[in-house]
Amino acid sequence: MNKKGITIVYDVIFAFLILFIGVSIIVLCIPYYSIESNREFQSLDNILIWLDSNRILASCIYSKDISKISYFLDNLLPNNGYCIKVYSLDWNLIWSYSSPLFNEKNTISSHPYFLSGYQGIPNPCIVILIISR
């Protein structure tokens, strides 16, 4: 085997190595459940509608009452992690809260909800509820 042949073998092995490592990193890092069908979407919508219709959601969101909203969500959601994010209409994050069990890589569903204001004062914002496995 001459020098050139050995160099080609090195190159091929090295290329395969990089290829396999790259593919494995990509496959292992893709959060599988986030690309799965969004089964819990309707349930998250129902929770936000129910809390809003009982005047809980707006009062917690606008007063940033994390203990109250987490008390409700702890009881109403399954024992997985969840995260609630509040954005302005130009998508600036106002505040967010993540439960201790929330794992962003294992997100299974999320749902946006629009709030127009509180106690007659217009102050639109977007609430996003995310749950993880």
Next chain:
Amino acid sequence: MDQALEMAIVMSIFIIAFSIVIFTTSVLCSYYINTQFHSIKDSIASIIASIILIQNGISYNSWESWTPLINYSLSGNTYHINVTCFSIKNGELLLLWNKTNGIEINDDMGSSYRFIILDNGNAIKLEVRVR
């Protein structure tokens, strides 16, 4: 001597690369099988949750009189069904009642969750876990 050394180096690199490839492939395969398995169990749990939902709809009376069945015989799995009814009064969350089929599963392989708003303003949290 030089050629023998080069061959030895090439062979050792090849063996190391081959081992890494085999290891990576086995990890990928096990990961894929595991996610597929969880996905199937999730689907089974979702089917059970849908059946319960179809049985009761959004009627409070229907949910209140409903008894969780133990014998959902679907591909020999074990199911944990938990139904909780909530109400909100004066800004406080009230737990009205809770029904379970009595089977406890600690290490579930699939689960499904539904939240339903009932016709009288109360809400139902339905959890189905499968092993």
